[in-house]
Amino acid sequence: MTALPGSLDATTLVVDLPESTTLADLLPDLDPSGVWLLRGEGLIGLGTAAHVRTRGAERFAELAEWHEQHLAPLARASRLPQELRRIPGAGPVALTSITYSSASAADSHLILPELTLGAFEGTAWITAVFRASALDETFEADDDDATLRRVQGLLAKHSLQLQGRRLSLVPSQRGAAAGRSSGSAATSLIQGTHSEQHYLRAVRAGVHAIGHRRLEKLVLARDVVVAADAPLAPGPVLAALAADYADCWTYLAGDVLGATPEMLVKIRGRQLSARVLAGTVDGRAGLEQAREMLLEDPKQRDEHRLAAQSLLDQLAPVAQHLQAQDPPSVLQLPNVFHLSTDVTGQLTAQTPALLVAERAHPTAAICGTPTATAAELISTLEELDRGAFSGPVGWIDANGDADFGIALRGGILEEQGTAIRLFAGCGIVAGSVPEEELAETWAKMRPMLGALGVRQP
Numbered sequence: 001m002t003a004l005p006g007s008l009d010a011t012t013l014v015v016d017l018p019e020s021t022t023l024a025d026l027l028p029d030l031d032p033s034g035v036w037l038l039r040g041e042g043l044i045g046l047g048t049a050a051h052v053r054t055r056g057a058e059r060f061a062e063l064a065e066w067h068e069q070h071l072a073p074l075a076r077a078s079r080l081p082q083e084l085r086r087i088p089g090a091g092p093v094a095l096t097s098i099t100y101s102s103a104s105a106a107d108s109h110l111i112l113p114e115l116t117l118g119a120f121e122g123t124a125w126i127t128a129v130f131r132a133s134a135l136d137e138t139f140e141a142d143d144d145d146a147t148l149r150r151v152q153g154l155l156a157k158h159s160l161q162l163q164g165r166r167l168s169l170v171p172s173q174r175g176a177a178a179g180r181s182s183g184s185a186a187t188s189l190i191q192g193t194h195s196e197q198h199y200l201r202a203v204r205a206g207v208h209a210i211g212h213r214r215l216e217k218l219v220l221a222r223d224v225v226v227a228a229d230a231p232l233a234p235g236p237v238l239a240a241l242a243a244d245y246a247d248c249w250t251y252l253a254g255d256v257l258g259a260t261p262e263m264l265v266k267i268r269g270r271q272l273s274a275r276v277l278a279g280t281v282d283g284r285a286g287l288e289q290a291r292e293m294l295l296e297d298p299k300q301r302d303e304h305r306l307a308a309q310s311l312l313d314q315l316a317p318v319a320q321h322l323q324a325q326d327p328p329s330v331l332q333l334p335n336v337f338h339l340s341t342d343v344t345g346q347l348t349a350q351t352p353a354l355l356v357a358e359r360a361h362p363t364a365a366i367c368g369t370p371t372a373t374a375a376e377l378i379s380t381l382e383e384l385d386r387g388a389f390s391g392p393v394g395w396i397d398a399n400g401d402a403d404f405g406i407a408l409r410g411g412i413l414e415e416q417g418t419a420i421r422l423f424a425g426c427g428i429v430a431g432s433v434p435e436e437e438l439a440e441t442w443a444k445m446r447p448m449l450g451a452l453g454v455r456q457p
């Protein structure tokens with residue numbers, strides 16, 4: 001585990017965004033280090049004050065320990081303006097992505113941005129984090145003018161300015177990040193780790209294993225690569241996702257980015273909630289047809305039931321009053337429809353948020369039932385390192401409030417940003433048809449392919 005040592009100091013200010021501008025509207029002109037946005041609101045991290053990287057079976061525990069030792073004290077030490085005190089994510093906050101598997105060769109990340117832009121229900125703020133070692137000798141922590149000068153310096157570094165309370169882009173910097181965007185880079189689709197034939201064979205083998213009662217469900221994923229002739233800038237790609245998939249959580253943490261419709265677990269004090277998805281119909285179907293195909297198909301209902309049940313079972317040791325919506329509803333997205341179950345509950349003890357996420361992960365929406373059997377078969381049949389794909393992604397604030405989505409409908413930047421590996425998986429149950437599952441993986445990759453300007457095969 002690596003992190004920047006030295007003590008940290010944070011300042012949070014309430015700001016106004018320009019007229020009719022959301023955080024998402026700023027994205028094309030920014031070079032973010034972390035993003036979490038829903039319907040234009042949420043968090044955009046810029047730069048890095050501290051970056052924790054870790055791997056292996058202890059990755060959740062190590063990130064939780066860093067949170068406890070460094071982020072939690074920062075909240076106690078920094079003043080939060082009165083109107084922000086009840087806002088989740090206001091003040092010092094870290095963006096995180098955690099690998100699906102403990103065996104992954106990829107890092108899990110906790111990133112504390114040096115500057116965070118936040119917006120929630122119409123209130124906007126900025127949080128600046130300074131490393132104490134970087135403070136100049138004359139700086140006095142209680143000197144408001146000096147603090148403001150430091151904040152202005154950080155804003156300028158990220159092409160932003162503050163005039164009174166009004167936050168805006170420095171006009172000459174507009175389009176700076178967009179200059180490196182997917183729009184200006186030519187992109188092409190190339191094969192991922194394996195061929196489509198490999199995926200069809202894996203699904204067949206999965207159905208066979210289910211037929212022999214080794215397990216009830218498993219989720220099999222595949223990857224493709226989008227190559228670019230220049231480094232892709234996350235800002236414009238994320239802006240396109242946020243515009244087209246406003247009902248999904250648009251995310252960036254470490255090198256993973258995308259727009260996910262699935263919430264693994266959201267924590268607010270002792271309250272928790274989740275949105276479990278499983279069961280899919282292509283978005284080209286009409287709503288009425290999709291409702292019938294999802295709600296009245298025992299195969300889809302079974303696939304979904306197993307996913308919802310896995311979350312309830314896995315959270316049971318740390319939560320009480322767990323309630324799952326029944327029957328599930330149908331979630332309509334531009335590319336697909338899903339069966340969806342909202343879950344609510346209450347934590348029984350002060351379990352650290354990252355350890356709650358560890359409990360919840362992996363659900364049968366991305367692994368299977370029973371979990372251990374499915375996980376083992378997935379690693380044999382997929383022959384992929386999923387990295388951050390299908391792992392928890394989101395943010396955690398200093399008080400321990402957190403959003404952990406599941407990193408779906410996204411990709412992982414590679415080769416200094418000149419390539420991005422897209423992943424998609426499908427729940428396989430008895431009766432799954434390999435060709436239909438392959439088509440579903442393409443439907444699930446549609447958001448990223450569109451944002452990257454790649455025509456879908």
Ligand SMILES: C=C(O[C@H]1C=CC=C(C(=O)O)[C@@H]1O)C(=O)O
Pocket residue numbers: 219221262277278279280338364365366408409423424425426427428444
């Ligand atoms: C594993 C993925 O989606 C999961 C979430 C919703 C529906 C799913 C399905 O119907 O197979 C998957 O369980 C993915 O998008 O790669």
